[in-house]
Amino acid sequence: MAMAMSDSGASRLRRQLESGGFEARLYVKQLSQQSDGDRDLQEHRQRIQALAEETAQNLKRNVYQNYRQFIETAREISYLESEMYQLSHLLTEQKSSLESIPLTLLPAAAAAGAAAASGGEEGGGGAGGRDQLRGQTGFFPSPGGASRDGSGPGEEGKQRTLTTLLEKVEGCRHLLETPGQYLVYNGDLVEYEADHMAQLQRVHGFLMNDCLLVATWLPQRRGMYRYNALYPLDGLAVVNVKDNPPMKDMFKLLMFPESRIFQAENAKIKREWLEVLEETKRALSEKRRREQASNPFEDEDDDEPTVPEIEEEKVDLSMEWIQELPEDLDVCIAQRDFEGAVDLLDKLNHYLEDKPSPPPVKELRARVDERVRQLTEVLVFELSPDRSLRGGPKATRRAVSQLIRLGQCTKACELFLRNRAAAVHTAIRQLRIEGATLLYIHKLCHVFFTSLLETAREFETDFAGTDSGCYSAFVVWARSAMGMFVDAFSKQVFDSKESLSTAAECVRVAKEHCQQLGDIGLDLTFIVHALLVKDIQGALHSYKEIIIEATKHRNSEEMWRRMNLMTPEALGKLKEEMKSCGVSNFEQYTGDDCWVNLSYTVVAFTKQTMGFLEEALKLYFPELHMVLLESLVEIILVAVQHVDYSLRCEQDPEKKAFIRQNASFLYETVLPVVEKRFEEGVGKPAKQLQDLRNASRLIRVNPESTTSVV
Numbered sequence: 022m023a024m025a026m027s028d029s030g031a032s033r034l035r036r037q038l039e040s041g042g043f044e045a046r047l048y049v050k051q052l053s054q055q056s057d058g059d060r061d062l063q064e065h066r067q068r069i070q071a072l073a074e075e076t077a078q079n080l081k082r083n084v085y086q087n088y089r090q091f092i093e094t095a096r097e098i099s100y101l102e103s104e105m106y107q108l109s110h111l112l113t114e115q116k117s118s119l120e121s122i123p124l125t126l127l128p129a130a131a132a133a134g135a136a137a138a139s140g141g142e143e144g145g146g147g148a149g150g151r152d153q154l155r156g157q158t159g160f161f162p163s164p165g166g167a168s169r170d171g172s173g174p175g176e177e178g179k180q181r182t183l184t185t186l187l188e189k190v191e192g193c194r195h196l197l198e199t200p201g202q203y204l205v206y207n208g209d210l211v212e213y214e215a216d217h218m219a220q221l222q223r224v225h226g227f228l229m230n231d232c233l234l235v236a237t238w239l240p241q242r243r244g245m246y247r248y249n250a251l252y253p254l255d256g257l258a259v260v261n262v263k264d265n266p267p268m269k270d271m272f273k274l275l276m277f278p279e280s281r282i283f284q285a286e287n288a289k290i291k292r293e294w295l296e297v298l299e300e301t302k303r304a305l306s307e308k309r310r311r312e313q314a315s316n317p318f319e320d321e322d323d324d325e326p327t328v329p330e331i332e333e334e335k336v337d338l339s340m341e342w343i344q345e346l347p348e349d350l351d352v353c354i355a356q357r358d359f360e361g362a363v364d365l366l367d368k369l370n371h372y373l374e375d376k377p378s379p380p381p382v383k384e385l386r387a388r389v390d391e392r393v394r395q396l397t398e399v400l401v402f403e404l405s406p407d408r409s410l411r412g413g414p415k416a417t418r419r420a421v422s423q424l425i426r427l428g429q430c431t432k433a434c435e436l437f438l439r440n441r442a443a444a445v446h447t448a449i450r451q452l453r454i455e456g457a458t459l460l461y462i463h464k465l466c467h468v469f470f471t472s473l474l475e476t477a478r479e480f481e482t483d484f485a486g487t488d489s490g491c492y493s494a495f496v497v498w499a500r501s502a503m504g505m506f507v508d509a510f511s512k513q514v515f516d517s518k519e520s521l522s523t524a525a526e527c528v529r530v531a532k533e534h535c536q537q538l539g540d541i542g543l544d545l546t547f548i549v550h551a552l553l554v555k556d557i558q559g560a561l562h563s564y565k566e567i568i569i570e571a572t573k574h575r576n577s578e579e580m581w582r583r584m585n586l587m588t589p590e591a592l593g594k595l596k597e598e599m600k601s602c603g604v605s606n607f608e609q610y611t612g613d614d615c616w617v618n619l620s621y622t623v624v625a626f627t628k629q630t631m632g633f634l635e636e637a638l639k640l641y642f643p644e645l646h647m648v649l650l651e652s653l654v655e656i657i658l659v660a661v662q663h664v665d666y667s668l669r670c671e672q673d674p675e676k677k678a679f680i681r682q683n684a685s686f687l688y689e690t691v692l693p694v695v696e697k698r699f700e701e702g703v704g705k706p707a708k709q710l711q712d713l714r715n716a717s718r719l720i721r722v723n724p725e726s727t728t729s730v731v
Contacts, residue, residue: 035072084355092395107261107295114288186227190236192248202229206297208290210283218268224249224283228297231305233257233274235281252276254305259298336376338385343369346385350392354399359423362396367426393427400424404436406443414441414479421483434484434491438498441476445502448472449509458519462510462527469506470534473499477541500548507552515556521564522632525639528553550642557640558648564636565652568629569659575622576663581676581683584617584624591615595624602631603694610686623683626660627691634695638702650707653695657713661687688714 037043056062183204187193206228212221225246227234232253236246258275262268262282270291271284285291338344346365353362369389373382403420417437424433448468454461477495484491514527535546586592592615599607604627610618617624633656637649664684671677692714700706 034068038069038072104299107299111292114292183229187234189244190227190234190246190248191239193234193236193251199231202231204228205230205301206293208285208294210285213268213271213282213284215273215280215282218282226283226294228301230301233298254298254302255309257298257302259295259302261295336373336379336382338381343372343385347388347392350389350396354392354396357399359396359400359419362392363423363426366393397424397427397429397432400427401432401436404433404440406440413444414476417441418479418483425483425487430484430487430491434487434494437480437483438494441472442498442502442505445469445472445476446505449505452509454513458513458517458523459526459530461513462530465506465509465513466530466534469502470537473502474538474541477538477543481541496543499543499545503545503548504552507549511553511556515560518563521560521636521640524557524560525636528557528640550644554642554644557645561637561640561645561648561652564633565656568633568656571629572622572626572656572659572663575625576659579620579622579663579667581620581667581671581679583612583679584619584621586615586617588615592617598628599624602628603698604690606690618679618682619686620679620683622663623660623686630656630660630691630695631698634698634702638698641702646703650699650709653699654709654713657692657695661713 037048052062052065056065183202186204186207204227206226208226210224210226212224213219214221223238225236225238227236232251234251235249237249239245239247252274256276260273260275262271262273264270268284270286270288271282272291272295273280273282285294342349346369349365350362353359353365366389373386376382378386400420400423404417404424414437417440421433421437424430424436449465452461452464452468477499480491480495510527510531514524519527531549532546535549538545586595592611595617596607596611612618630653634653637652641649661684664680664687667680668677668684671680692710696707696710696714699710
């Protein structure tokens, strides 16, 4: 009786809470007034909590029961949408065809149609005409009037046709050894990129009764193809692509997780492709349904000797956890308990290991495989770049580890790297370009190399012990990511025409960050060099031209007079500058007071040339050796040619002696310093600089020229 009262109280409480006019505040107030004390309130709270748990369990049970129906409904909606697209396209084409027929030709067309209809009836119906038309546009109807499904006396003819055509396709023979396979349709197509609709390549499609083979053209061998891809029809979806001029006559093939877009020659060929793909898929589905529904005892006589053995090797599937396994997998997927789902699959695989596969086991595996496919789709979506990229590489560990446990190591590697590439790209794009260039480069290097280092460490953690091919994929990805970094780096440093000193400092910062990757055994310095070599060459050439133009301008105003620095401070500053340039004996060229026994042009040239050499050596790597050396020779030749020309042209003995003193400074002081510093920075001497210094005189050339032969 107490239990009955409790049940009635719970029912009354449920009705009260479910009523439309229920107000929580008023209910709690009344309950407090009617309560005898704290104990009564605690009991009432327990009843409400029990009712809430019961409601939650009922709701969850309803969700689980409807989950499968929801998935099937979504799939049917997708199929229906595809068919509606096709139907809409066909109706549009029919309408435009009818509108294009002139009214004056309608009677003649009607008469011709009547004659064709009567001719068709006399010939035994219109199906043969349709097959003949399709044979001309790519169909291969079997000999003897057999249907396209491969039954009847036309089987041999279809197999011969398939063999003959596939002799023209390289690398596919081992893929097409299925008994009963035959060619249904084939034709030329043009493949387009899905994102930007750019034309990719010409292909030829071969539709068999159970799969679709795509082969690419071999331009150097007319009429021959190379194998590209093979797609089973039961995993293929066909979607019509609406015409959007100039993109028209296209259709899309969906093969999870990828898709491809093809363009037919015209609307008629496209319609035939859509029709025959759907018909072939439908025929394959019907055939497999008939095979599943066929009598399991029809081969009883043939299998009679093995019946006792099969009965002895029965597999016990009566355990409760096995019976509830498909539903438990649905629950885990719905609750995003990926680890639990994979644990259940591992448990089943361990139980069925080394056991036979009678029909009940095959049926169970088929049901489980469907859940595995659903689980894989969910995990793939978790790793897609469309999801949030926050959380860093560790946020992907859960989905990656479960994909690896499912045997999808290659897919996990591909999706992980694609996710990280999107994250790095987003991080670079979100950097604000403000302030000095060097400040931006510091931020860029910190963001990029930190992300790369975190990705490498997470990759090593996730894929430890897996196939070494994954590590090759990571190296390829790292090179691609480095290209993304260099694009942003070059755009800010080199495209904005920064000074050579700023560019050298930015490259130094990038190299230092790149060397940090050596801690994990990843050296990408050579990739940075290869990607930056063109930009650095351009910067060296540009700065060389600036120095040459400045030297020419000073040469044009040269008066060959000593420098007067006016103050001891200015003279001291010049001595420090020349000392920093490597000219240690500059004291011997200074005179009384604040005079310097050198021309302003020669002193300015020395400082500018040594500055160029110092900054260029910061940018140096072996690929730039000849570029730097040739630039130095060109700059030096401009100065020595000017001195040589002045010596030949000057008539005043005093000025001529002063010019010789400047020439001596160039040949005996500046050039040895340049040669020594170059050798220190590069690691080997430069013969061109030695020859230039040791030359007794320059071959006389046009003084206006900036090039000369030593």
